[in-house]
Amino acid sequence: MADTTATTNTVQPPPVINGFPRLANEPAGQAGAPPPPAWDPDTERAPEHALLGSLLYAPHAFDAVDTFLGARDFSTPATKAVFTTLRELRRAGALYDVAALPTQQAQLQAAEENRSRLFTALSNRSYSDLPVGDVGEVLAQLTAAAPAECVPLRGIYDPAAQMRLARIVLEASLRRQLRSMGVLMTKGRPVVPGPVTEQAAGPSVQHLEQISGQLRTMTDRLVQAVRRTEVVGTPPPAAQQPHVAPAPSHPPSPPSPPAEQQPRAAAQQPAGTQRARAAMTAGRAGSSRWRLPQPLQAITQRRLHRAERHLIHLALHSGPDAGRLPTEVLDLRPEDFTHPVNANTWRAIQDLRRQGLPINYVSLHLRTADPSWGHHPTLSARDLGRLAQPPELRPERVARTLQTVVTAGIRRASRSAGRAVSALATPELDVRSALDEAQRQVSVLTARTRTAAAVHHATQPTQQSSPRR
Amino acid sequence: MNEISREQMAELITNGTATPWTHPLGVEGDIPTAATLADTWYVVLDGHDHYTPAAADLAAVLTSAHCALAAADAAIGAQHVE
Numbered sequence: 168m169a170d171t172t173a174t175t176n177t178v179q180p181p182p183v184i185n186g187f188p189r190l191a192n193e194p195a196g197q198a199g200a201p202p203p204p205a206w207d208p209d210t211e212r213a214p215e216h217a218l219l220g221s222l223l224y225a226p227h228a229f230d231a232v233d234t235f236l237g238a239r240d241f242s243t244p245a246t247k248a249v250f251t252t253l254r255e256l257r258r259a260g261a262l263y264d265v266a267a268l269p270t271q272q273a274q275l276q277a278a279e280e281n282r283s284r285l286f287t288a289l290s291n292r293s294y295s296d297l298p299v300g301d302v303g304e305v306l307a308q309l310t311a312a313a314p315a316e317c318v319p320l321r322g323i324y325d326p327a328a329q330m331r332l333a334r335i336v337l338e339a340s341l342r343r344q345l346r347s348m349g350v351l352m353t354k355g356r357p358v359v360p361g362p363v364t365e366q367a368a369g370p371s372v373q374h375l376e377q378i379s380g381q382l383r384t385m386t387d388r389l390v391q392a393v394r395r396t397e398v399v400g401t402p403p404p405a406a407q408q409p410h411v412a413p414a415p416s417h418p419p420s421p422p423s424p425p426a427e428q429q430p431r432a433a434a435q436q437p438a439g440t441q442r443a444r445a446a447m448t449a450g451r452a453g454s455s456r457w458r459l460p461q462p463l464q465a466i467t468q469r470r471l472h473r474a475e476r477h478l479i480h481l482a483l484h485s486g487p488d489a490g491r492l493p494t495e496v497l498d499l500r501p502e503d504f505t506h507p508v509n510a511n512t513w514r515a516i517q518d519l520r521r522q523g524l525p526i527n528y529v530s531l532h533l534r535t536a537d538p539s540w541g542h543h544p545t546l547s548a549r550d551l552g553r554l555a556q557p558p559e560l561r562p563e564r565v566a567r568t569l570q571t572v573v574t575a576g577i578r579r580a581s582r583s584a585g586r587a588v589s590a591l592a593t594p595e596l597d598v599r600s601a602l603d604e605a606q607r608q609v610s611v612l613t614a615r616t617r618t619a620a621a622v623h624h625a626t627q628p629t630q631q632s633s634p635r636r
Numbered sequence: 637m638n639e640i641s642r643e644q645m646a647e648l649i650t651n652g653t654a655t656p657w658t659h660p661l662g663v664e665g666d667i668p669t670a671a672t673l674a675d676t677w678y679v680v681l682d683g684h685d686h687y688t689p690a691a692a693d694l695a696a697v698l699t700s701a702h703c704a705l706a707a708a709d710a711a712i713g714a715q716h717v718e
Contacts, residue, residue, distance in 0.1 A: 231715075235704045235705075236704075236708075326715050330712045330715050331712060334709075334712065337704055337705065337708055338660075338661040339663075341697075341701045344697055345697065348694050349682050350679050350681060350682075351680040351682050351684070352667065352669070353666070353669055354665060
């Protein structure tokens with residue numbers, strides 16, 4: 168077809184070293200050392216090299232690429248010639264679809280065969296008269312941009328990626344062409360988005376509002392669980408239960424009335440309980456937002472501290488296998504505790520449990536006195552000595568303690584989620600961190616709700632076995 | 637000369653009479669200042685400040701470029717559908 172030099176007329180498959188054909192002008196004596204990849208990562212030519220290299224090993228996409236891309240769209244005579252030659256080889260069925268072969272060895276052999284055929288066709292100028300220059304160097308650039316070893320990883324050998332590469336080549340070609348014809352170019356919109364504006368944060372706000380709704384739903388479920396616990400945990404009639412002196416401001420608890428007298432009996436309940444039920448009823452009827460019942464709204468720091476100490480007390484007397492407490496209680500995390508001293512003590516208890524050591528106030532004291540503990544504030548020896556006595560083990564008391572700790576945790580989570588939502592109103596908004604924080608709080612809340620539900624379920628049989636009327 | 641100022645073209649684009657070129661080209665996202673008005677390409681050439689009707693060869697390039705980009709988008713979309 169076209170005349171060639173004496174060197175290129177003696178067509179031999181190019182010697183291949185480490186996947187790269189040896190450069191044509193490389194002395195034979197240096198065949199032992201692999202040549203460095205001579206790929207020039209020029210921003211204009213890099214997409215062309217990547218596209219041609221991928222089409223060399225995965226020519227299946229040629230059918231679609233050929234509909235909108237032509238040899239005229241490439242920037243150099245060499246790449247124009249390679250594209251034309253590859254297209255004609257593909258039409259002649261002379262190229263393997265390397266990615267379709269089953270084994271890596273077969274793929275590498277097929278890739279080498281494709282390179283050899285392209286080398287031969289380019290050297291003979293079988294399909295294009297355009298000057299290619301050093302054929303070996305051109306092939307080296309293609310194989311460096313699209314290594315045959317990466318075919319199993321797909322990447323640029325994926326047809327969708329090949330289409331996008333072809334479009335990039337087309338865009339560059341059109342830009343060159345229009346500029347050469349004197350058309351004024353303007354800068355388009357920036358690829359990298361600017362600072363997040365209030366309008367752009369709209370979807371994130373919706374997402375956070377959805378999370379906030381889920382938080383309210385979970386709070387609703389927890390309130391229902393607490394109400395059931397409250398009903399079950401109501402002291403039985405005085406005739407069947409030791410009398411507990413009521414608080415001075417409250418009248419003595421009367422025996423439970425028959426079913427038909429329930430409304431009147433409700434009027435005789437302690438004022439706090441009535442207020443709680445009234446608040447819940449008003450919350451349901453008046454607005455869509457839930458309000459926690461009054462007993463849950465009155466979690467003082469003292470009450471919370473007492474509840475956390477009670478949990479520690481229970482853990483210290485849970486026995487060698489911790490079998491006297493539900494696993495859900497022992498699975499509470501230090502972060503679920505409000506007071507740092509209690510949280511650190513709980514961490515020490517978990518350390519002992521993980522190490523399989525007995526959990527009691529002596530082992531706890533030794534653990535916290537160890538230099539590796541790092542002087543974190545924990546219960547003093549005097550406080551631990553007070554916990555030597557057996558703790559309160561009644562199921563309803565344990566449920567109330569756990570309810571207090573979990574409710575306090577939920578409130579912290581709700582406050583954090585609320586802060587995350589309100590943070591969206593500020594212009595210097597970090598939507599990503601706010602969203603992450605809200606999602607973290609939701610995860611924590613979900614775990615706590617599960618814990619409360621599991622403990623409630625565990626205490627249910629014991630409570631149901633006691634007489635309720 | 638059928639020159640159209642940038643402000644007039646912007647108004648025509650706003651009211652839907654003219655259609656601007658919106659495809660960014662190349663890695664830098666350059667957009668040619670071109671628009672079609674009544675099946676005629678108008679462009680702003682370097683050193684000018686007005687839209688003028690494109691010459692025949694330039695109009696052919698713009699039309700074929702538009703068709704090629706649409707075909708590329710169709711090919712990319714077909715890959716995603718598969």
